[in-house]
Every structure is written in C-alpha cells, then in structure tokens.
Amino acid sequence: MPAKPRYWGTKQGKIVIAIAVDSIKDWKGLQSTTQFSEKELNYHLFLLFQDGVLKKSESQYYLIPSLEADYQEYVSPAPKVTRIAPKESKVSPIQAMKKEPRCARAGSRLCILSYHL
Numbered sequence: 001m002p003a004k005p006r007y008w009g010t011k012q013g014k015i016v017i018a019i020a021v022d023s024i025k026d027w028k029g030l031q032s033t034t035q036f037s038e039k040e041l042n043y044h045l046f047l048l049f050q051d052g053v054l055k056k057s058e059s060q061y062y063l064i065p066s067l068e069a070d071y072q073e074y075v076s077p078a079p080k081v082t083r084i085a086p087k088e089s090k091v092s093p094i095q096a097m098k099k100e101p102r103c104a105r106a107g108s109r110l111c112i113l114s115y116h117l
Contacts, residue, residue, distance in 0.1 A: 005070035006053075011036070011044050016053075016063060020071035025060040 007013035011034075018024045018033040031041050045061070048054035055062045063071075 002070070002074050005074050006067065007048075008074070011040070012048055015041075015044055015048060016067065016071055017075070019054075019061055019063050020068040021075050025062070027059065027061075030061065 005013075005016075007016050014034045014036075015030060018030050022033060024030055024033050027041070030036075030045075031038065034041060036044065045054065049056075053064050053067050055064070
C-alpha cells in the first residue's frame with residue numbers, strides 16, 4: 001500500500017478526499033460532504049490555497065494533479081492477486097524419496113511435505 005498522502009486524517013484531508021475521490025468540485029457539495037460550517041470550510045479551503053495545492057476556476061475547485069493522484073491511488077482497492085496452482089507432479093512421493101537420498105535420512109513425512117511444496 002502506498003504511503004499516506006499529505007493532509008490524510010486532517011480537515012483539509014476531508015476536503016481533498018471530497019474533490020479527488022468523490023469528484024465534488026463545488027462549494028455547496030464540499031460543505032454537504034464534509035459537514036463543515038461555512039466559516040470552517042472557508043478557513044480550510046484558504047489553507048489549501050495558501051499551500052498551493054488547490055485552485056479555483058469559476059465556481060469549481062481543483063487540486064494539483066500530483067496530490068489528486070496520491071489520494072486516488074491511496075484509496076483505490078488493491079489489485080487482485082491471481083494465484084497459479086503448482087503443477088501436479090507425476091512422480092509419487094515414494095519414488096521421490098528413493099531418488100533423493102536425503103529424504104531417507106531426514107524422515108519420510110518431511111520429505112513428502114517438502115516435495116509437494
């Protein structure tokens with residue numbers, strides 16, 4: 001999992017999540033999503049503007065691309081890992097033990113288990 005992005009776990013982070021992940025770009029949408037008061041939302045928007053990570057065009061808010069990408073990557077589900085089953089051996093465990101002299105000394109259960117892993 002990637003490292004926590006900047007502002008994660010803060011009030012500014014809630015705004016960034018609303019913009020980057022939920023695609024909420026307008027002021028009213030941000031207020032309803034974050035549940036901040038008018039004063040509180042304006043203050044945290046100001047802090048993001050001041051840090052240079054938030055821009056406003058007409059009535060829409062935009063994040064710098066790198067921060068938006070960091071949040072999208074951090075909250076996106078991890079890719080599914082496909083497990084490939086090992087090929088079945090055509091040699092029986094007994095035949096394998098006969099071919100491997102260490103197995104006769106080490107004990108048959110351990111050799112059989114290690115052979116199939």
